[in-house]
Amino acid sequence: MKTSAKQSEAFLSLWESSPAPNLGPAWDQIKAGGMPYDADWEQWSYPLGNGYLGACVFGRTDTERIQITEKTLHNQGPYGNGGITSFAELQLIIHHGEICNYRRSLNLEEAIAHVSYEHAGVVFSREYFVSYPDNVMVIRLAAEKEGAISLDLMAEIPYRDKEDKRVGTVMAAGNLLTISGTLPFFNTNFEGQISVMNEGGIVTADTVRGSIEICHADSIVLLIAAGTNYNLSEKVFTSPNLKKCDSGDSAQEKVSERIMAARSLGYAALRQRHLQDYQKLFGRVSIHLNSTHSTDTTSVLLNKYKEGDANTRIEELMFHYGRYLLIASSREKTLPSGLQGAWSQYFITPWSGGYWHNINVQMNYWGSMSANLAESFEAYIAYFKAYLPKAREHARNYVQQHNPDLLDDNDDPGWIVGTNANAYDIQGPGGHSGPGTGGFTSKLLVEYYRFTQDETFLKEVAYPAIRSLSAFYSKALVEEGKFLLVKPSASPEQRHNGEHYVTTGCTFDQGFVWENYSDTLTLAKELGVEDEFIERLKKEITRLDPINVGATGQIKEYREEEHYSDIGDPQHRHISHLCPLYPGSMIVSAKKEWMKAASKTLDLRGDKTTGWAMAHRMNCRARLKEGEKAYNVFRRFISERTAPNLWTLHPPFQIDGNFGTIAGVVEMLLQSHEGFIEILPALPQAWHTGSFKGLVARGNFVVDAEWHEGRATRIAITSRSGGVCHLACPEKADVEVRTEAGNPIQLGSSRPGLVTIETTQDQTYIINPHPSIRELR
Numbered sequence: 001m002k003t004s005a006k007q008s009e010a011f012l013s014l015w016e017s018s019p020a021p022n023l024g025p026a027w028d029q030i031k032a033g034g035m036p037y038d039a040d041w042e043q044w045s046y047p048l049g050n051g052y053l054g055a056c057v058f059g060r061t062d063t064e065r066i067q068i069t070e071k072t073l074h075n076q077g078p079y080g081n082g083g084i085t086s087f088a089e090l091q092l093i094i095h096h097g098e099i100c101n102y103r104r105s106l107n108l109e110e111a112i113a114h115v116s117y118e119h120a121g122v123v124f125s126r127e128y129f130v131s132y133p134d135n136v137m138v139i140r141l142a143a144e145k146e147g148a149i150s151l152d153l154m155a156e157i158p159y160r161d162k163e164d165k166r167v168g169t170v171m172a173a174g175n176l177l178t179i180s181g182t183l184p185f186f187n188t189n190f191e192g193q194i195s196v197m198n199e200g201g202i203v204t205a206d207t208v209r210g211s212i213e214i215c216h217a218d219s220i221v222l223l224i225a226a227g228t229n230y231n232l233s234e235k236v237f238t239s240p241n242l243k244k245c246d247s248g249d250s251a252q253e254k255v256s257e258r259i260m261a262a263r264s265l266g267y268a269a270l271r272q273r274h275l276q277d278y279q280k281l282f283g284r285v286s287i288h289l290n291s292t293h294s295t296d297t298t299s300v301l302l303n304k305y306k307e308g309d310a311n312t313r314i315e316e317l318m319f320h321y322g323r324y325l326l327i328a329s330s331r332e333k334t335l336p337s338g339l340q341g342a343w344s345q346y347f348i349t350p351w352s353g354g355y356w357h358n359i360n361v362q363m364n365y366w367g368s369m370s371a372n373l374a375e376s377f378e379a380y381i382a383y384f385k386a387y388l389p390k391a392r393e394h395a396r397n398y399v400q401q402h403n404p405d406l407l408d409d410n411d412d413p414g415w416i417v418g419t420n421a422n423a424y425d426i427q428g429p430g431g432h433s434g435p436g437t438g439g440f441t442s443k444l445l446v447e448y449y450r451f452t453q454d455e456t457f458l459k460e461v462a463y464p465a466i467r468s469l470s471a472f473y474s475k476a477l478v479e480e481g482k483f484l485l486v487k488p489s490a491s492p493e494q495r496h497n498g499e500h501y502v503t504t505g506c507t508f509d510q511g512f513v514w515e516n517y518s519d520t521l522t523l524a525k526e527l528g529v530e531d532e533f534i535e536r537l538k539k540e541i542t543r544l545d546p547i548n549v550g551a552t553g554q555i556k557e558y559r560e561e562e563h564y565s566d567i568g569d570p571q572h573r574h575i576s577h578l579c580p581l582y583p584g585s586m587i588v589s590a591k592k593e594w595m596k597a598a599s600k601t602l603d604l605r606g607d608k609t610t611g612w613a614m615a616h617r618m619n620c621r622a623r624l625k626e627g628e629k630a631y632n633v634f635r636r637f638i639s640e641r642t643a644p645n646l647w648t649l650h651p652p653f654q655i656d657g658n659f660g661t662i663a664g665v666v667e668m669l670l671q672s673h674e675g676f677i678e679i680l681p682a683l684p685q686a687w688h689t690g691s692f693k694g695l696v697a698r699g700n701f702v703v704d705a706e707w708h709e710g711r712a713t714r715i716a717i718t719s720r721s722g723g724v725c726h727l728a729c730p731e732k733a734d735v736e737v738r739t740e741a742g743n744p745i746q747l748g749s750s751r752p753g754l755v756t757i758e759t760t761q762d763q764t765y766i767i768n769p770h771p772s773i774r775e776l777r
Contacts, residue, residue, distance in 0.1 A: 012320050014298045014646060015105035019115075020044035020058035022065050025345065031652040033078035034350030041067060041345045042653045043643040046106040046113050047325065050132040051334030051379065053226055054342030057128050059104035059115040064092035066128075066139075067345045068192065071335045072230035072423055075164035075348070076185045082424040083352030084344045086158045087226055088179050088192050092141075093152040096124070108324045111278045112271075122148050131274040132331050136262045137224035138270050147200055147216040154211045155179050155194060159347040170210035175203050176259075177212055179226075180252065186244050186424055189229045191251040193259050197221040197267070221267045225258040227251040232335065232382060236424055237390035244424055281327050284372040285694035287665070289316050289687045299644040306639045312686055314638060315665075321646050322662035325655060326368060326376050335423055336380040337364045341655040350652055354422035355383075358433040358492040359574065360656045361421075362440050363612055366583060366619070367662030369451035370670065372694050372702070377448050381461065384445070387426045388465075391415035391438075394428035395472045398435070402488070406475040414472025415465075417441060419492070432500040433492040435476055436576075439512025442466045443583055446519045453700040453721040463523050470520045470537055473513045477540070478504070484543040486510060491557050491576045494568040501568060506558050507577035510546035515584045517541040547580060549593065553600040564604050571606050573613035575620065578602070582619045585673050589625070599624050607633050611641035611648045615660025622667035622682040630668055631684035637661060669705070672697035676726035676754050679705055679715060701725055701759075715767040719759035726754050727767070740764045 021044055025036035045056035045067070054069040070087040077083020102117040113128040123144040130137045143149050155177055157168045168181015168190070179192035196203055201217030214220055229249035230236070236244050262270060291313040294301055298317075305314045329341035339360055340353045355361040361380070368377045396413040399406060407413065416438045418429040429435040442465055448454070449462045477484040485505030492508060494501055517537050524534050548556040552564040557577040561567050578598055580586035587594045598620065607617055614637040621630035641649045641657060648657030668682040669692055677697045691706040700721040706714040717725060729735050735755050737745040745765060748756040757765055 012108040012317070013105045014046065014108070014317070014321070015103060016044075016059075016297050016299060016644075018102060019060040019104065020046075022058050022060060032350035032650065033348065034346050034652065035348050036346070037652065038345050042647065042649075044645055046104070046645060047328065047341070047343050047647070048106075048111065048113060048128055048130045048137070049328035049342040050130040050135060051329060051331030051342065052132075052135055053130055053137060054329065054344075055128070055130055055137050055224075056343055056345065057113050059113070059126075061094055061096040061099050061102070061117060061119065061124075064094060066090040066092070068137075068224070068226060069342060069344050070190065070192075070226040070228060071338070071342055072228045073183060073188060073190055074186060074422060074424055075166070075183055077352040077354075077422070078348050078350075079352060079420065081352075081420065081427065082186065082422045083354060084338065084340070084349050084422070085164070085183075085347060086345050087190065089156040089158050090194065090224070091152075091154045091156070093154065095151075108320050109279070109282065110275060111282070111324060111328065124148070127271075129271065129274050130328070131270055131277070133273050133277045134262050134265065134270055135225065135258055136270070137222075138262070138267065138274070139222040139224070140267055141220045141222075143218070146218045149201070149217045149220055150215045151220075152211055152213050153177060153194065153196065153222070154209075155192070157181055162347055164347075172205040172207055172210050172212050174205055175212070176205075177210070180250070185241065187229075187242050187247045188245050189247070189250050190226070191228075191255045192224070192226040193255050195223040195259050195263060197223065197263060223259055223262045225255045225262070227255045227258075230423065232386050232423075234386055234389045237387045237426055238393070241424075278327065281373060281375065282323060285323065285692070287316060287319055287669075287690075287692040287695075289690045291316050298646065302638070302642060302644060302646075310686065315634065318638060318642070318646060318658070319662060319665045322367065322658045323371055323373060325658050326364075326371075326373055326662070329655070330364070330368075330376040330379045332375055332378040333382075334379050336361065336383050337376075337655065337659075338422070339654050339656065350650075350654075352420070352422055354420065355426075356419055357417050357421060357437040357441055358419045359440070359576070359616065360612065360654070362444055362583065363615065363656040363660045363663075365444055365659070367659055367664075367666055369447055370666040370696050371662050372696050374448060374452050374696075377444065380444065381448070381457075384441075384465070385461070387417070387421070388415055390426055391417050394418070398428060399472070399475045403475055403478070412468055412471045413475065414468045414470070416469070416472050416476075430488075432490055432494075434486060434488065434490040434506060434509040435473070436486070436509040436512035436579075438469050438472065439516040440579065442469050442516050442519070443512075446523070447583075447698075449523075450698040451696055451700060453723070458523065459527070463520075463527060463529075466516055466520045466523065467533075469516050471533070473516060474536065474540060477513070480504065482543065483545045484540055485545075485559075486513060491568070492574045494557065494572055494574060494576070496567050501558075503558055503560065505545075507546060507548070507556060508579060510544050511577070511580040511584060511586060514541060514544045514546045514586055515580070517544070518585075546586065547594055549597045552604070553597055554604060555587075555594070555597045555601045564601070570604065571608065573610045575602070575605055575613070575616055578616075578620050582616070582623045582667075587623075588674050590674075595624055599626065602629075607636055610650045611637065611657035612650065612654060612660055614641060615657050615664060618661060618664035619667050622664055623671070623673075625682050627668060627682035627684040630664065630682050631686060634661060634664060666695055670695045670697060670703055672699070672701075676728050677701065677703065677717070678728045679703070679712065680707060680710075683707075683710060699723060699725060713768070716764055717757075717759075717767070718764040719761060722759055722761035725757040725759050725765075726750060727757065728753060729755055735767065738766050738768075740766060
């Protein structure tokens, strides 16, 4: 099968004209506790994944390197409670030295990587993809000349000689290469299989070396499957380390079943099933931001951008790439996306590669709903359900330690989580982050409901979760005069005089208690719940005093500060005291003093910071309707914190920056957190002409828009769940709304500046033309 022009020249592709370099990992370079560091893997390889498995491909023609990660394979990690580690390294020893007309690409519209080049007068091509429906990686090698493909297939269990004491073997038999072993920290048994399907040629297994030789084939398909004996359940979080996995489960049977099923389907069917699954997600959204076409490689395009090129093409590509990475690292039946998504070549991964609940895992999903990928968040929902019993233990222990008089054996102690978590463990609050981490997390559950309008989820998951967290917070608050304050309290990772600063009632904690209380009360009203506990929350929420403005005009991070930076690092990467602005809903346009103070705080904090921290600043600026400032942060993020393969860097590589800027772009184009839809609320001049399709507003409304020189030429809103749609518009605008069939719609108004549309499920409503979208605020 030849690579078509459409595949290799796709509009939404990353591509380079040379293979990725591969100098390998360097043990003398430790990044954020992670080792060994591999700059070529981080900056030049192309990532593929299906949520279960991540693969990084280099596209080399001498020895192709394919690094494999399986998200449930953990060793002790940097903190002793678990961390993801590399699963396997595969090599295709091809020996093609002198080549020409080389191209490698990653097609975002298909989630397929391509390599093509000419060697000795023959054109060779490869395709790589990782299928979610069949949970296998597929690689196809082809040539325009029969019998031209010869290679050796080898596999390695990385880091077998290191202190985590992983053991295993690589065996070859027939057309199958098998990797199997145990990583003893959690008694994790692992198995990987690589099956060879060849057209023509001879396949020979070297049982001594554990490799497979393929000679003079017309084409080759490699099927790769991996797994462990890990099962996501309550047991994983509540059992001792050596009991978390069933040591009697080898994982061999389920991996073999997947390989055999994939072989029976064949390459064409596997590819088609992959495309149907992936494109139904990725294809929902399009976005154009006044860009011009470029024939430059991705690295050249990025370098020109860093040098001041005004072409917005790379900005569009970053948005689409973020959505691609989210699909590749978080699917409905997999574990969630971690700090490095689904990819780690490390022995010890930086920060464990886990789920950090003081912003990072939340940022991973900020854009999932608004960018029309709500399904990707189902991975976290399953994870939440599994760790919830452990989180209840943490809540009981916390109250017992800090407010034992409030602990009643017959009462719900609620649940709470701290910062550090992974596939095997979730820790309680304390240390450098206060219990606001729980509200940071519950906000995601509430947002999933608000975007999807899934009433079953509301009743069975979201409302019980936020109510139970409110029960915990009600026991974590202490009387301080007329206020109820969290004690002890800490603004994430902020230090003072060299120590993590612990206090009472910092804005991060108070803000998320307010957010969770507010959400509990709102959803209780929606469900018709009225009881003694709800009445108590109504009284307590008035005593939280979450936002205070200081003498410098700033949102105070701490109640006891007067001027900005009285306490802590004035340029700290975290802006935790601005979480009530984003992702919260307390600081809104009606609170003009708070909005002004939030803007002042961002000015004082500055934008010279880490990758994900720029993404948070971008989202906050968008919420403030400061389009130019949001755009400037985005430009800086791409210029300073983006690698040639468009992975984003803390540094080192951390995927939350990729995902945070998905949300940031949407937030600049579409907002709905104040109970109504705003179109282009933070549009920068650089995007003066453009369009988007398929973005989602709360209430499960899908929004399309086109604009020219800052003025809308067409808006379409599709109501996926029915209900009332509130749309912001200029008070004197002559707004006309029609159905797709052209039937006029009678409009209402709940207040000046809003029009209301009584929508029908699955009906689309056209606002066309609109006088001035720039005034929609």
